[in-house]
Amino acid sequence: MPAIHSETRFDWSQPVKTGLLGGVAALLLSLIGVIEASHARPVISGIISLGQALLLIVFVLTCVAAIRRAGYARQETSSRGRLLLCGGVAGLMVSVALAALVLIGNVVNLRAVFIKASPELYHLLTLGLDTGGVLALLMSGFLLGIVVGATYLLPARLRRAIAMALGAIPLLAVLYGAFFPGRRFTLPGALALFVVLSAGSYWGGDIRSLVKQRVASLPPAGQRVYKIALWALVALLVLLLPTTGSYPSQMLDLVGLYILMGLGLNIVVGFAGLLDLGYVAFFAIGAYTQAVLTSPEIRWLGEVRLTFWEALPFSVLMATLAGVILGIPVLRMRGDYLAIVTLGFGEIIRIVALSDWLKPYIGGSNGITRIPKPVIGGWELATPGRLYYLIIAGCLLAAVIAARLKHSRLGRAWMAIREDEDVAQAMGIDLVRTKLLAFATGAAFSGLSGAIFAAMITSIYPHSFHLLVSINTLGLIIVGGMGSIPGVILGSLALVGLPEILREFSEYRLLIYGVALVYMMLVRPEGLLPEARRKLELHEAEAAE
Amino acid sequence: MALLELNNVHTYYGAIHALKGITIHVEEGEIVTLIGANGAGKSTTLNTICGILHPREGTIYLDGEPIHGLPPHEIVGRGVAQAPEGRRVFGRLNVVENLEMGAFARKDKDGIRRDMERVFALFPRLKERAKQLAGTLSGGEQQMLAIGRSLMANPRLLLLDEPSMGLAPILVEAIFETIRQINAQGTTILLVEQNALMALSVAHRGYVLETGTVVLHDTAAALRENELVRKAYLGIE
Ligand SMILES: Nc1ncnc2c1ncn2[C@@H]1O[C@H](COP(=O)(O)OP(=O)(O)OP(=O)(O)O)[C@@H](O)[C@H]1O
Ligand SMILES: [Mg+2]
Numbered sequence: 001m002p003a004i005h006s007e008t009r010f011d012w013s014q015p016v017k018t019g020l021l022g023g024v025a026a027l028l029l030s031l032i033g034v035i036e037a038s039h040a041r042p043v044i045s046g047i048i049s050l051g052q053a054l055l056l057i058v059f060v061l062t063c064v065a066a067i068r069r070a071g072y073a074r075q076e077t078s079s080r081g082r083l084l085l086c087g088g089v090a091g092l093m094v095s096v097a098l099a100a101l102v103l104i105g106n107v108v109n110l111r112a113v114f115i116k117a118s119p120e121l122y123h124l125l126t127l128g129l130d131t132g133g134v135l136a137l138l139m140s141g142f143l144l145g146i147v148v149g150a151t152y153l154l155p156a157r158l159r160r161a162i163a164m165a166l167g168a169i170p171l172l173a174v175l176y177g178a179f180f181p182g183r184r185f186t187l188p189g190a191l192a193l194f195v196v197l198s199a200g201s202y203w204g205g206d207i208r209s210l211v212k213q214r215v216a217s218l219p220p221a222g223q224r225v226y227k228i229a230l231w232a233l234v235a236l237l238v239l240l241l242p243t244t245g246s247y248p249s250q251m252l253d254l255v256g257l258y259i260l261m262g263l264g265l266n267i268v269v270g271f272a273g274l275l276d277l278g279y280v281a282f283f284a285i286g287a288y289t290q291a292v293l294t295s296p297e298i299r300w301l302g303e304v305r306l307t308f309w310e311a312l313p314f315s316v317l318m319a320t321l322a323g324v325i326l327g328i329p330v331l332r333m334r335g336d337y338l339a340i341v342t343l344g345f346g347e348i349i350r351i352v353a354l355s356d357w358l359k360p361y362i363g364g365s366n367g368i369t370r371i372p373k374p375v376i377g378g379w380e381l382a383t384p385g386r387l388y389y390l391i392i393a394g395c396l397l398a399a400v401i402a403a404r405l406k407h408s409r410l411g412r413a414w415m416a417i418r419e420d421e422d423v424a425q426a427m428g429i430d431l432v433r434t435k436l437l438a439f440a441t442g443a444a445f446s447g448l449s450g451a452i453f454a455a456m457i458t459s460i461y462p463h464s465f466h467l468l469v470s471i472n473t474l475g476l477i478i479v480g481g482m483g484s485i486p487g488v489i490l491g492s493l494a495l496v497g498l499p500e501i502l503r504e505f506s507e508y509r510l511l512i513y514g515v516a517l518v519y520m521m522l523v524r525p526e527g528l529l530p531e532a533r534r535k536l537e538l539h540e541a542e543a544a545e
Numbered sequence: 546m547a548l549l550e551l552n553n554v555h556t557y558y559g560a561i562h563a564l565k566g567i568t569i570h571v572e573e574g575e576i577v578t579l580i581g582a583n584g585a586g587k588s589t590t591l592n593t594i595c596g597i598l599h600p601r602e603g604t605i606y607l608d609g610e611p612i613h614g615l616p617p618h619e620i621v622g623r624g625v626a627q628a629p630e631g632r633r634v635f636g637r638l639n640v641v642e643n644l645e646m647g648a649f650a651r652k653d654k655d656g657i658r659r660d661m662e663r664v665f666a667l668f669p670r671l672k673e674r675a676k677q678l679a680g681t682l683s684g685g686e687q688q689m690l691a692i693g694r695s696l697m698a699n700p701r702l703l704l705l706d707e708p709s710m711g712l713a714p715i716l717v718e719a720i721f722e723t724i725r726q727i728n729a730q731g732t733t734i735l736l737v738e739q740n741a742l743m744a745l746s747v748a749h750r751g752y753v754l755e756t757g758t759v760v761l762h763d764t765a766a767a768l769r770e771n772e773l774v775r776k777a778y779l780g781i782e
Contacts, residue, residue, distance in 0.1 A: 412646065420635060
């Protein structure tokens, strides 16, 4: 009987299959050039590069998958030897795939098809030993798999702590390099970080519950002080972030503008369930209004030019109006129809901005330049670092408004129409008003973001308002967790911030984006920081399965 | 004066003439039932009353005032609530949130709390499951929730669209018993049902609809004895 056989004999096919799948992933990463491109960025100076770390991650994940799928993850049911062998075989198979690439690549010129199959890549894959390194590659794959398998002999809690720390180090290294250009982790630094991180992760739960207990035993005043101190710490961190340099500030500014837009689109899509794919239109209208009112290039509105602050209310107002104007014709539309129409609207706005028809007024393809920066009491917000504070203030305002709205009567009406429009109507909800308010509020946030954007980059062109902006904004909401306000912030950091930092990946941006989205939908459809409601719902569905 | 009066109401779905001149009335305190085959126009009638559909011709009066031109939220504001066909609870909200949605048009907090208690008294099952997501309730529980939710509007006129659909016989009994109780507590009810036998046993009067027109109208007792009704709707030869 097969069941008994599998108990008594080692099942080779499982780790081989999983290992080869991992090998395909590693091959893919190598051949499209991700590994080589990220080899230039160190994780630990002189020890390991990001490219190598990525390969290692593929190895480790493959071995883990093989061990789990073969059922060795549960210690009590497995024998040690088989566990280690399973990991080793899976690791070996990844190596086999890569070794095959190197061997074939040395005989046939693969570059005719895969332009990234370069000698440097082979050099990297063979651990710098070239053809002789194939053996080393196979050996290390096997050994690595055994090591991964061995971690399953450790208590689960310790294993998880180590995995957390190891996974966090490349990410932290990248962030460190971005915020402190030119600096990088040294080996002792990384080791210390590893110890701290794994200890923190190991005892994290205990520490948290201890702190919670202590705080709970404090008098109410003390609890308040604790809360305020915690928030003050977060605020301080947020305020200090841009002081490390101009490049990180630029990145943060962009993240902030996307947070603003995300908070707005989250109202439309997340709260009210109206799928709007033309959201960039309001961003564009906010930006263009700001530019037309403030740039000295524009003459047709008279010689008087407004300052940033004077123009800002008009920019937001224009975007809001556009939100209502778009809202009226689509009131009766649902789902896919709404998505298509709003998509068209976004494109129309961009094409109109590009057209000769409006060229005398908004510059056509030449755009509008010389848009002044904001000035506060004679202090010009000239640098990204200074603009950052304006953007943070905007985000804070928007987040507070969004949070208040969410729990208001209007927020409940949005929730009802998201769930079932007809029934919402039968509950006495005014559909027209509720929908238009969603479009208008969303558009206002986007308009604000656009106005600040115009002042930040000082010149705007129609191509800045591409469909991709709408898609990015929607993507960050989905990744963060539909309807969740903290989710918007995290989504923006992950989807806008990280790609800005990982410049060498810019070619692969959409690819990584796509993979991340697919992966998210499969593994964590509720998003990274979901609303409690969504999480509950998906878990109940899982439990029911 | 009748609480609700429909005079010669014609409703269309585009070119489809669904209601071909319906005239019915409901008195304060009554249970009136609409029975008829699939596609006769029963749901269409209810949706036309509460403003989700608008009649192309004819008038609808509530308490002597015309309501046929009003949007649904204003009609709800005047005390008409509907438990729509097929349960249609808000699946991703929990039981209490669903009930709160039912009271959306109201602002009297105390009254809302009292009505919540009333619903829980009518349907103790809902109280046990107060925090459960509505989508995960059983079919019968969802039907209770849909009725409870419409009661949360504290309506004078309650429109029920096939409350017994898909329920086990024992639950059907219970639902109809509850309908009787709701009525006894002072709510007028217009009840659409496939289960004509049960409907005619709780109702005071009834209308029989066929392809968009009223073909019969009588007291419930008389309809139970009617030859046509017995044949077509009660399945009794
Ligand atoms: N949205 C719609 N578009 C077009 N025709 C519709 C629509 N809704 C209903 N109809 C048609 O109107 C007629 C009446 O439908 P209605 O839903 O009122 O029937 P019903 O009496 O409630 O039937 P059932 O007992 O099956 O629920 C049917 O012929 C139906 O096909
Ligand atoms: Mg029906």
